[in-house]
Amino acid sequence: MIGVLEAKYPFLDRAVEMVGVLGLRVEELVGFGDVVDRGFERVSEAILRGVVSYRGENPEVEMLSFPVALMFVSLIGDPFLDRRYALAEGKRAYRLLREEAEEVIAEVAESFNWNIRLRRAILDGQLYSFELHFADYLRNASGFHEDKWKLVNRVMRNGYVLLTKAEAARLLECEVENLILQRVSRHRRIELPGELEKRVEMLKKLLEEHRGQIGGETLPERVDVEAFPPCIRRIFEAVLAGRKASHMERFALVSFLLNAGMSIEETAELFTSISDFDPEMTRYQVEHIAGLRGSRTKYKPPNCDTLRTHGICQNPDNLCRRVRNPITYYIIKARRGRRRRGKTS
Amino acid sequence: MAAEREIQLISEKFREFYAKGRIETPREMERREFGFIPFGAKAMFRHLSFSTPEDLRLYLVKNTPAHVYYSSAYYENPEAEMERKGWLGADLIFDIDADHIETPCKAEHDRWRCKGCGLEGRGETPESCPRCGGISFEEEKWICNRCLDAARHEAQKLLDILIGDFGFSPIDELEVSFTGHRGYHIHVSSPNIRELDQPARREIVDYILGTGIKAELHGFKPSLERLTTGEGGWRDRLIKALYDYLEEADLKALMEAGLSRATASKILEIKDRLLQILWDGRPSLALRLIRRRTLDKLVEAAVEREASAIDTVVTTDLHRLIRLPGTLHGKTGLIAQRVSVEILDDYDPLVEAVAFKGGMLKVYVERAPRFSIGGVLYGPYIGEEVELPMEAALYLLCKGAARLAG
Numbered sequence: 001m002i003g004v005l006e007a008k009y010p011f012l013d014r015a016v017e018m019v020g021v022l023g024l025r026v027e028e029l030v031g032f033g034d035v036v037d038r039g040f041e042r043v044s045e046a047i048l049r050g051v052v053s054y055r056g057e058n059p060e061v062e063m064l065s066f067p068v069a070l071m072f073v074s075l076i077g078d079p080f081l082d083r084r085y086a087l088a089e090g091k092r093a094y095r096l097l098r099e100e101a102e103e104v105i106a107e108v109a110e111s112f113n114w115n116i117r118l119r120r121a122i123l124d125g126q127l128y129s130f131e132l133h134f135a136d137y138l139r140n141a142s143g144f145h146e147d148k149w150k151l152v153n154r155v156m157r158n159g160y161v162l163l164t165k166a167e168a169a170r171l172l173e174c175e176v177e178n179l180i181l182q183r184v185s186r187h188r189r190i191e192l193p194g195e196l197e198k199r200v201e202m203l204k205k206l207l208e209e210h211r212g213q214i215g216g217e218t219l220p221e222r223v224d225v226e227a228f229p230p231c232i233r234r235i236f237e238a239v240l241a242g243r244k245a246s247h248m249e250r251f252a253l254v255s256f257l258l259n260a261g262m263s264i265e266e267t268a269e270l271f272t273s274i275s276d277f278d279p280e281m282t283r284y285q286v287e288h289i290a291g292l293r294g295s296r297t298k299y300k301p302p303n304c305d306t307l308r309t310h311g312i313c314q315n316p317d318n319l320c321r322r323v324r325n326p327i328t329y330y331i332i333k334a335r336r337g338r339r340r341r342g343k344t345s
Numbered sequence: 346m347a348a349e350r351e352i353q354l355i356s357e358k359f360r361e362f363y364a365k366g367r368i369e370t371p372r373e374m375e376r377r378e379f380g381f382i383p384f385g386a387k388a389m390f391r392h393l394s395f396s397t398p399e400d401l402r403l404y405l406v407k408n409t410p411a412h413v414y415y416s417s418a419y420y421e422n423p424e425a426e427m428e429r430k431g432w433l434g435a436d437l438i439f440d441i442d443a444d445h446i447e448t449p450c451k452a453e454h455d456r457w458r459c460k461g462c463g464l465e466g467r468g469e470t471p472e473s474c475p476r477c478g479g480i481s482f483e484e485e486k487w488i489c490n491r492c493l494d495a496a497r498h499e500a501q502k503l504l505d506i507l508i509g510d511f512g513f514s515p516i517d518e519l520e521v522s523f524t525g526h527r528g529y530h531i532h533v534s535s536p537n538i539r540e541l542d543q544p545a546r547r548e549i550v551d552y553i554l555g556t557g558i559k560a561e562l563h564g565f566k567p568s569l570e571r572l573t574t575g576e577g578g579w580r581d582r583l584i585k586a587l588y589d590y591l592e593e594a595d596l597k598a599l600m601e602a603g604l605s606r607a608t609a610s611k612i613l614e615i616k617d618r619l620l621q622i623l624w625d626g627r628p629s630l631a632l633r634l635i636r637r638r639t640l641d642k643l644v645e646a647a648v649e650r651e652a653s654a655i656d657t658v659v660t661t662d663l664h665r666l667i668r669l670p671g672t673l674h675g676k677t678g679l680i681a682q683r684v685s686v687e688i689l690d691d692y693d694p695l696v697e698a699v700a701f702k703g704g705m706l707k708v709y710v711e712r713a714p715r716f717s718i719g720g721v722l723y724g725p726y727i728g729e730e731v732e733l734p735m736e737a738a739l740y741l742l743c744k745g746a747a748r749l750a751g
Contacts, residue, residue, distance in 0.1 A: 243473050
């Protein structure tokens with residue numbers, strides 16, 4: 001019997017098993033118009049609104065449409081859609097979980113192998129319902145940037161972190177998102193009946209129409225020192241003055257400069273011209289960070305969190321509070337600078 | 346660095362040490378990468394692996410490296426180049442080094458010399474030479490009991506957090522070891538933390554250092570009448586830290602914390618009331634007396650004093666090579682020694698970690714401050730020939746502060 005829980009949380013093992021037992025094959029799907037319609041709707045909701053709705057009237061359709069939607073997304077094979085769909089399903093799960101009883105949240109959490117326990121506590125007038133092992137907590141919360149999610153601002157004892165219901169639901173949203181992202185990223189090619197192929201084409205078109213709305217920011221054409229964030233500026237000036245910079249500081253500076261568009265030559269020159277850095281070694285290291293050597297990864301500058309941990313973030317300004325990476329700061333500040341200069345000249 | 350004749354003698358002694366006994370190995374040693382620095386070399390031989398303790402011991406006897414390292418990480422192929430190793434997870438490592446702790450005694454035993462202009466000085470090496478602005482220095486660092494005590498104190502603070510807050514078992518999951526030089530390493534091996542990624546490990550570092558802590562999120566809100574305490578963690582530690590800090594703080598300390606002279610004086614005036622309020626756990630009352638920004642500054646200063654001085658880079662590195670406990674440190678001849686958590690309090694590395702005992706050796710000492718080894722005080726020496734017990738002579742030879750006499 002397909003229950004409410006499977007309809008709400010179709011990613012749960014028990015729901016996936018039920019779908020397996022039904023053993024629907026792709027060719028047979030055409031006969032289940034409402035399932036295909038709802039699967040199509042799930043993906044289009046993700047594209048248009050960034051969140052998938054919940055339709056509880058027909059639990060079977062709600063549950064069965066989930067693997068159909070996964071199939072659509074995975075067939076389209078666009079990493080941008082993969083992320084957007086995973087996020088939208090995650091949000092759907094969050095909205096539903098938030099309203100559930102503690103026991104249901106715990107059950108869903110355990111399906112992700114969380115080490116979670118029910119524990120009621122009132123702290124500073126706030127009701128907490130769970131305690132969660134810090135490793136499960138960090139796996140999901142270390143990507144959040146609000147102060148309240150930092151482990152240091154939580155109440156933790158004996159390895160367990162206190163959580164409210166809403167917080168547990170929010171962390172589960174991450175799990176759901178990751179799970180779905182993993183499933184849809186395995187892009188594959190299968191033959192679809194014409195009716196379904198048509199739906200895939202419609203979704204692709206919808207995606208193209210809306211992709212443009214999420215615009216990217218662009219770098220200034222020439223490296224603009226005035227727009228450097230305080231942390232990078234401090235290291236930059238220290239290196240220019242021939243003062244000592246730590247390994248982490250040098251890495252932050254070099255990766256920043258390269259990402260801001262400075263050439264490998266100019267970057268290496270900066271270090272060798274003013275101090276006793278070995279020119280060959282410096283060039284080698286700069287090339288490494290640029291992704292020409294070793295692991296072939298082009299390194300991005302460390303995020304602000306990382307710089308804070310290593311004591312490199314020292315005098316953050318107002319703009320710093322809005323960004324997570326020095327490069328984003330640079331892009332915004334440079335754009336402001338261009339506007340201002342544009343006005344005065 | 347010691348010269349040819351000295352290296353030969355030290356190697357001989359290291360060989361005897363490794364030939365004598367069993368070697369301690371990390372868990373799942375076959376999944377670890379090993380690395381070695383030979384005497385007289387600067388570069389490391391790495392990407393090696395050993396499947397049994399005996400294989401490793403025979404390697405050590407044959408090659409007598411100055412330093413022995415293993416990876417905190419577990420790999421599918423520990424011998425492969427970095428990108429092909431196949432990372433499976435890593436222990437959590439904490440490094441506490443007296444180099445990063447301010448101790449007054451450094452002015453007595455540490456020296457530096459600018460490679461550019463030859464200017465010499467005592468204590469901590471400056472960022473750049475005060476005379477010529479150069480940034481390369483020769484450094485001379487010595488171990489002393491006060492530095493080691495300071496490092497041990499930091500290690501104990503760290504253990505309190507790891508056991509009380511993180512819930513690690515001091516028996517099964519935590520290992521403490523003396524590094525053989527100026528500090529301690531703490532290794533955490535537990536399936537729970539093995540696969541944590543870098544952001545997660547960074548959060549652990551921030552937790553231990555108190556980085557990013559917000560008083561507001563620990564109950565310091567104008568609307569809150571009474572704080573809930575007794576839950577452990579930073580909540581209780583924060584209140585204690587604030588209390589201790591305020592109790593001791595004078596005008597200078599408060600101004601160093603970033604307060605204006607006027608605010609600092611006001612805090613001192615109302616100090617007793619503030620302490621009482623903290624004792625009673627009444628945040629709303631506290632915030633009626635001092636502004637939020639002032640409180641944030643006090644919290645920052647208090648937390649810094651309370652937090653444990655760990656090296657942030659080591660703990661967040663997923664591929665770190667660390668000194669293998671039970672092996673010898675090539676710069677001191679001391680054993681990098683495992684210490685059980687219960688006896689850390691009474692552990693004296695300069696006695697316990699001595700590897701070479703017996704016999705005397707005549708050496709010519711260039712320069713050495715007063716130092717203690719094996720419970721005996723030696724020196725200071727300057728440009729003199731002395732006959733010393735083996736452990737003291739080897740220590741000086743390893744340091745490169747002495748050569749064989751004659």
